[in-house]
Amino acid sequence: MQSRRRHAAAAALSVTALLLFICVQAGLVAFPLRDTRSRALLVPPRWLPLGLRAVRAGTATPAGAGTEAVLLPGWEVIVLVRRPDAASAPVQNATCMFRGGASSPARALGPLPASGRHAYTCIMPEPARTQRHDAPLVLFPVSTVINADDGATGRSPEMLKWSNRIVYESVVVDGGDVLVFAKGVNRRKKVNRAAADIRCLYYRGDAGNAVASLPATTSAQQVFRCPPPPATAPVYRELRVTLAVVGEEPIPSLATYDPPRRRDSRTTGSTTSGKRLICACTMVRDVAKFLREWVVYHAAVGVDRFYVYDNGSEDDLVDQVRHLTSDGFEIFTMTWPWPKTLEAALSHGAAVHRDSCEWMVFIDVDEFIFSPHWVHSENPTKSMLHSITTVEKDIGQVSMWCADFGPSGQNAHPKEGVTQGYTCRRQIMERRKSLVRLDAMDRSLSNSVHYFMLQPGFQSKWNTRVHVNHYKYQAWDEFKVKFRRRASTYTVNWTEKKNLRSNDRTPGLGFEAVEPAGWPHRFCEVNDTLLRNVTRRWFSLGFGNKLGRRRIISTTPGSSYNV
Secondary structure (H helix, E strand, O other): OHHHHHHHHHHHHHHHHHHHHHHHHHOOOOOOHHHOOOOOEEOOOOOOOHHHHHHHHHHOOOOOOOEEEEEOHHHEEEEEEOOOOOOOOOOOOEEEEOHHHOEEEEEEEEEOOOOOOEEEEEEOOHHHOOOOOEOOEEEOOOOOOOOHHHHOOOOOOEOEEOOOOEEEEEEEEHHHEEEEEEEOOOOEOOEOOOHHHEEEEEEOOOOOOEEEEEEOOEEEOOEEEEOOOOOOOOOOOOEEEEEEEOOOOOOOEOOEEOOOOOOOHHHHOOOOOOOEEEEEEEEEOOOHHHHHHHHHHHHHHOOOEEEEEEOOOOOOHHHHHHHHHHOOOOEEEEEOOOOOOHHHHHHHHHHHOOOOEEEEEEOOOOEEEEOHHHOOOOOOOOHHHHHHHOOOOOEEEEEEEEEEEOOOOOOOOOOOOHHHHOOEEOOOOEEEEEEEEHHHEOOOOOEOOOOEOEOOOOEEEEEEEEEEEEOOOOOHHHHHHHHOOOOOOOOOOOOOOOOOOOOOOOOOOOOOOOOOOOHHHOOOOEEOOHHHHHHHHHHOOOHHHOOOOOEEEOOOOOOEEEO
16 A cells, blocks of 8 residues: 555655646746846746735736826825726816725826826825725716726725835837836935846736746846847737835836837937937926926027926916927926936936937926126127037036025025025035936936936046026025925935935924024025026016016027027
8 A cells, every 4th residue: 555655645746746847948937036147037927926926916006997096195095997998088076985985085196108098196184094005096077088097896906005015107218228216115315226237027917928028137226227128028908017125026107108109209208309409307296386496597698499397286387398398398297296306307317308308407306507708798608508519529518606695685586586586695616416417327327416427438527617607595585495305315304303414404494394594695695697698688677487588599490499
C-alpha cells in the first residue's frame, strides 16, 4: 500500500513538473517582481499576480461605473469622470453624491492632460466622513450627455488617499517612453530610490489583467521613466500603468497609458508654426488678476509661448486666458489638480513641450525678468531675452539672481499691477531662476524648481546682466494665501512646526496667518523703481489690467498683440 502511494505521489509530482515546464515555456507563469529586474515580463490575461489584484481592488473602476476619486487633505475630493468628448467644455452645476446620501457642489477643473478624463472637486460633507470613503457619484444636469456606463448602478470603489502612495499621472514622451508620476516612492529631498528597484506595470483597467512588467530607467523625485509595453504585448484601447517597488505591492494608480497619437495642439501648443525659441512654464492657483501683466511684459521682451499648469484655480483664469489668446498671445493651460507637486508639474512641462520650445524659463507669475540695461530702450524687443540664450553649445542652463520686493507700503493689491505698486526691495539678491535648454535636460528631469539637472556634457552659466524681480512679500491679504499650502513637494507647509530654518519661510512670521506688526513696511531696504518706470513708458499705466491699451508690434515679423 505504501509503495503504491509513493508511486502515485511520484507520478503526480512528475505530472505537476511537466505542466509547470509547459507553462513556463508558454509564458503562462508570472514570476515574482524581485526576480525580473532586468527584463520585460509579459503576463497573459488569464494570469494576474496577487499583488496586482490589490491594485485592481483599490483603483480600477468597477464594471458599469465611470468615476474614480482621491481624498486630499482638508476633506477635499478630486473625482475623475469620463466624457464622450475629452475636449468638450466642463459641465457646471454638477453635484457630488456620497455614500449615505450626503452631497456637495462639484466644481469643474477641466480635462487631465493625458487621459482626457474630466476632473471635478468637491468637499466631503461631515456626515460622510465617518463612513467608508467610497468614491462619490458626480451628478450632472439632465441635459448633459455622458458615457452610458457613467449612469450604471454598482458599488463605487473606495477612494484613494493622497496621504498614501499613489500614481496620479502619466504621459508618453520622447518617441515612446512613458513618464509615470507617483507620490510616496521618493519621500526625501535628494534621496531617490534606484530605478533598478522599480518596475513599471501595465494592466487592463476593466478586468485587472496584467499585460507587461518592465524595469524603470530613471527614478527622481515624483517622476519615473518607463519603457512602453513591448510590441508583442496584447493591444488594448487603453491600459492602466502603475509602479511596483521590488518586494512590495504595486502602488494604487489613477494613471492610464494611451499609445502615442497626434496631440491636441490646443493644449500642447504643438502647432504647425514651428518651434519657439523661448517658452515660459508656470503652475498657478487663483492668480488670474496677475496673469495679463506677466504675459504682456514677458511676451514683449522675448517669451514666445506660455504654458500654465492650473492647480485648482477658483477665479476667472479661464476668461483671462481666453482674452489673452484673442489678443494674439500664445498661451495654453493644463489641468493639474495634484497638491504639492510643483517639481513634477515643471518636469511634465519640460518633457511634453520639448519639441515645441528650444529654451524654457520656469518662473512664477509674481516674477519678472529684468535688466537695468533696458531702461534706456524706447520700446521692448524680443532680442532682450533672446540674447540671453546666445551662448556656447555646451551651455544648457542660464541662471539669474532674484531680487525680493516687499509690501512697499501697500495694504491691498495695487490695481495698476505688481510692477507698479511694489517698488521697495531687500538689498541682497539670493536664490535663482533659470532658462533651460530643453535638449540639455537630464533624462530624469530632476529639478529644484530654481534649476534643472543637466545631461553630461552640458553646464550651467550665470548671467549677471539680468535678474528676476520677485514680488514676493505683497500686501497682507495677498500674501497670507501662502499659508494654505506650499506648492513644492519637499517644502514644509508654514503651519507645520518643522524645518524652521528653511529659506522658504518668511522672517518674523509664526505658524498662523496672523499679520505681524508693521507688515506694509517690511523688507524695504532699497527703493527700486526701474521696472515700474520703464513699463509705464513702454505700455502705459495699467497695462496689466487693460486700463491702458495700445498695439505692440513685435520685432518678430508678423507678430503683434494688444495690451
